[in-house]
Structure formats: structure tokens, C-alpha cells
Amino acid sequence: MELSPTADTKAHVIAIYHDKPHYACSDCSAVIALQDELISKSFSGREGRGFLIHSAVNVKHGKKEDRTLLTGVHTVADVFCVGCNGRLGWFYVKASDSSQKYKEGKYLLERAKLVKDNAWKLDE
Numbered sequence: 001m002e003l004s005p006t007a008d009t010k011a012h013v014i015a016i017y018h019d020k021p022h023y024a025c026s027d028c029s030a031v032i033a034l035q036d037e038l039i040s041k042s043f044s045g046r047e048g049r050g051f052l053i054h055s056a057v058n059v060k061h062g063k064k065e066d067r068t069l070l071t072g073v074h075t076v077a078d079v080f081c082v083g084c085n086g087r088l089g090w091f092y093v094k095a096s097d098s099s100q101k102y103k104e105g106k107y108l109l110e111r112a113k114l115v116k117d118n119a120w121k122l123d124e
């Protein structure tokens with residue numbers, strides 16, 4: 001996607017997961033990811049704890065850039081919520097270290113930017 005995060009054309013927020021546990025944007029409540037898509041909660045984001053997630057919706061990608069993370073140099077693109085343009089985390093485009101290749105094509109989303117939306121109460 002070539003949408004600029006600063007463009008003021010608001011993309012349409014889709015809401016297809018309302019009947020399943022999911023993570024939503026903490027600012028505008030747009031659905032971001034199904035809870036089933038969660039790979040790991042033990043990642044580090046820029047602002048604290050981060051979630052590694054298989055796929056996300058209602059997000060747009062910023063410019064690709066090389067970033068040195070705890071696990072080496074990665075090519076990443078920041079991801080933004082289409083509902084409020086808030087920065088949610090980043091998308092792993094490419095990992096330089098072969099042990100980190102499993103992250104390619106996945107999302108690292110900041111824990112603080114997400115709220116869990118359940119039909120019932122879970123441990124958190």
C-alpha cells in the first residue's frame with residue numbers, strides 16, 4: 001500500500017471481527033487483529049511491550065527503513081491505524097540475520113496502542 005500516514009484521505013475502517021476476540025486500536029477502537037493471529041507477547045516495541053502478530057487489518061504502512069533492533073538490523077515499515085492515523089508499531093519487511101527470518105511479513109504492534117476486546121473476560 002502506498003498510502004501516506006499524513007494523507008488526510010481517511011481509509012474505510014472495516015469491522016469483520018466483532019464476534020471474535022480481537023485487538024483494537026486504543027484510540028479509535030478500529031479492529032486491528034484477531035487474537036488468534038497473535039504469535040508472541042514477549043517482544044519489545046519502541047514504547048514498551050510489543051506483540052508479534054501474523055496479520056493485521058485497518059493498518060497502512062509507512063516508508064521502509066533499516067532499523068537496528070535488539071536482534072540486529074531489520075528492514076521495517078511503521079504501521080499506522082487507518083481510523084486515527086496513530087502509529088501502532090511496525091511491519092517486518094526483511095531481517096538481515098537468518099535466525100530472525102521468521103519475523104518477515106509479520107507485525108510488531110505496541111501493547112500500549114491496543115485494547116483487547118472479548119465477549120468474555122480473560123486473564124488480562
Ligand SMILES: [Zn+2]
Nearest residue numbers: 025028081084
Ligand atoms: Zn486508531
